[in-house]
Amino acid sequence: MMKNILLFGSTGLIGKSVNRTLCKGDNNIITFGRKKADYIIDLENFEPISIKQETKVLIYCAGVTDEEIINNKNQAIKKNTVELVKLVEWAKEIGVEHFIYISSAHVYGDLNKELTPESKVAPKSLYSTLHLFAENYINSKFNKSTIIRPGAAYGEVSKKFNRWELIPFSFPRDLALNNKIIIKSHGMQERNFISSSTISKIIAHSIEKSIFGIINPVGHYSISILDFANLCIKTIDERKSNNLNLKLEVLEKSSYVSKFNFMPNPNIELPKEDKNLLKEHIYKLYKQIYESK
Numbered sequence: 001m002m003k004n005i006l007l008f009g010s011t012g013l014i015g016k017s018v019n020r021t022l023c024k025g026d027n028n029i030i031t032f033g034r035k036k037a038d039y040i041i042d043l044e045n046f047e048p049i050s051i052k053q054e055t056k057v058l059i060y061c062a063g064v065t066d067e068e069i070i071n072n073k074n075q076a077i078k079k080n081t082v083e084l085v086k087l088v089e090w091a092k093e094i095g096v097e098h099f100i101y102i103s104s105a106h107v108y109g110d111l112n113k114e115l116t117p118e119s120k121v122a123p124k125s126l127y128s129t130l131h132l133f134a135e136n137y138i139n140s141k142f143n144k145s146t147i148i149r150p151g152a153a154y155g156e157v158s159k160k161f162n163r164w165e166l167i168p169f170s171f172p173r174d175l176a177l178n179n180k181i182i183i184k185s186h187g188m189q190e191r192n193f194i195s196s197s198t199i200s201k202i203i204a205h206s207i208e209k210s211i212f213g214i215i216n217p218v219g220h221y222s223i224s225i226l227d228f229a230n231l232c233i234k235t236i237d238e239r240k241s242n243n244l245n246l247k248l249e250v251l252e253k254s255s256y257v258s259k260f261n262f263m264p265n266p267n268i269e270l271p272k273e274d275k276n277l278l279k280e281h282i283y284k285l286y287k288q289i290y291e292s293k
Contacts, residue, residue, distance in 0.1 A: 003207070004053040006096070008032045008043065008087075009062030013155050013163070014102055014196045018061060021200035022207075028053070033062075044075055046083040048090045057207055058091050059100040064130050067162055073126070080130040088141050098210070099142040100203060103131045105151040105192070105216070105262065112189060114261040117149075117214035146206045148199065148215045151262055154281050155196030157288075167225060168193060171232045172282050176289035180247045181233070186254035187226030192262040193278050194219030201271040211268060218264045220273040226250065235282045 005022060009015035010031035022029050030053065031037040039049055043062055064080040091099060108115050109122035123129040135147050154168035164170050174181050194217055202217045223231070233246045264270060 003057060004028045004030060004055045006030050006032065006055050006058040008060045011036055012061055014153060014199055015061035017155055017196035017200040018059060018203055021197070021204050025204065030055070043083060044079045046086045051094055055094065055096055057098045057100065058096045059203060061102045063102055063134060064127065065163065066127050066165070069126055077130065080134055084134050085137060088138055092141050098144045098146070098207065099138050100146045100148065100206065101134060101138050103135055103147050103149045104128060105149045107132045107135070107149060111151070111191065114263060115216065116263040117216050117265050144212050146212055146215060148202065148217055150194050150199055150217050151192035151219070153194055153196055153199065154278070157285065167191070167228065168281065169285065171229055172285040173289050175232060175236060175246055176286045177293065179244060180249065181229045183225060183229060183248070183250045186252040187229065187250050188224050188254060190222060190224045192219050192222045193228065195273060195277045195281065197277065198271065198273040205271055215270070216262055216264050217270070218262055219278070220275040221278050222262055232282050235279045236286050239283050
């Protein structure tokens, strides 16, 4: 039976992959955004829309980003509070039953410890606090909600991509532009790296199997920032025939030992990530930027 699925943020890092994945199934994806969407809307000033199709599922991939907070803090706060409340109430009114929200692992606060979907949340930034607000409000309105908290997400970038401060993108870019990665800390903080394509498969699975609650989507690699930098260099060196003399500089020395362990839902079978995806991302992004210099 065909499902009508409302997708907000369909041109973003995760939303684009979700759109591609769900379109392969027996689904009718109805997209919302400022451009290149079925419905042109402004999520910073949300106005209710009349939807002709009966819809049971809504996926929100347009949560606030650090870049939005830096560019306009007040507007970012409004988007993920006042405007999100209006959108959630509209979704309830039009008959949406299953609300899926892409949040962030940063709602847990300290990421350098064992984390499970049952771990207490303790956001330490405006970014994570706004995501937690959204989670709580959605859960207050929908019995059938799925909150997905990815760690270091990576995937395909567009020409207008502006999130270069994120490590999965900045390290390959730095090597392409400068042959060098500079880690401004000791680099021992661990992160779980997960592909947007894996997240989209988990979303599709949660819709198909009616999985509700908190999901920690776990990628293949849980490694330190320093180890990720070395993986970038090794991956590029292995695929380039000429000697690039790629370098790594770590600005701080520390005896810090990470105890990070990002745990999936113990009682839910979720799609596993291909171990080669992160290496493919590193080299593809490096090559794309290197060849466009």
